[in-house]
Amino acid sequence: MAETDRASQVAAGMSTAAAIAAALAWLSSRKAEAAPPGEITIPPELMKLLVAIAQSTDRIDEDILKILNAIATFVGNTFSRQLPRIKAIAGQHDGLSHFMCPNIEFEADIYAVNDRQLKQTACLCPTPPGAGETSGLVDEQPSLSKSCLERRRRFAILREALRSE
């Protein structure tokens, strides 16, 4: 009986690992922007991950709550661009005058992002620069935006939490 339980746990663990891998692959490939209100859908990769985790735990409520908290934190760090992109020319100043600037009413804090590593065209979804980060550049992985790295970091934490269960 114990061997059967162990086998089922291993199978569930493998399923979880595969689901995490699929979810991470989806995250790293996604050009994330916040979905417009009312248009959110749960991608199958994440749903499989949730199901796999639920199958591999004896404390479904607690673990799912952890995941929901992680997702809430993740969503809170998603950058949603409100204005069209702005090309900032090297060595020059510029600005949007009172007459030009769209009068957007922000319902949340306002952030600006410099995503030079992705060239001026691809302001995908960076998070606000953290403490000590002045440029917002990502030296380690220039092809990734900061938020992609942040997302990977959060899921790595989630993965470690699951491993320690």
Next chain:
Amino acid sequence: MGDERPGVRITKPRVSITAAATATLVHQVTSGRTAILKKLMWYNGQSADVILEIGTYDGASFTRQLPRIRAITRQHDGLSELECPEFEFESDIYAQASAAAAAPNDVEVIAVVTEIG
């Protein structure tokens, strides 16, 4: 969209044009009112200049209301409230670009309008 407060300047959500010559809704005029375009800002994510048009669309044909706008490749620009022709739209406001693709190669537009009536 729609049902805006009359006489109050409204900034519409940013619109992404992702296909060439495809009318994309910028502002839905509330029934019984008209809308005056006050400001316009855009960004061309294409690797070449594109022609951006602002006008109306009846479901089949696009009617340009402003002169054509040349949006320079990978640059933002706009019509300030001092420059923007205050055209009074009697139907929904659309934008279309001569070339566009999925982000980041899309053409982005944001408009400020005032509805009257």
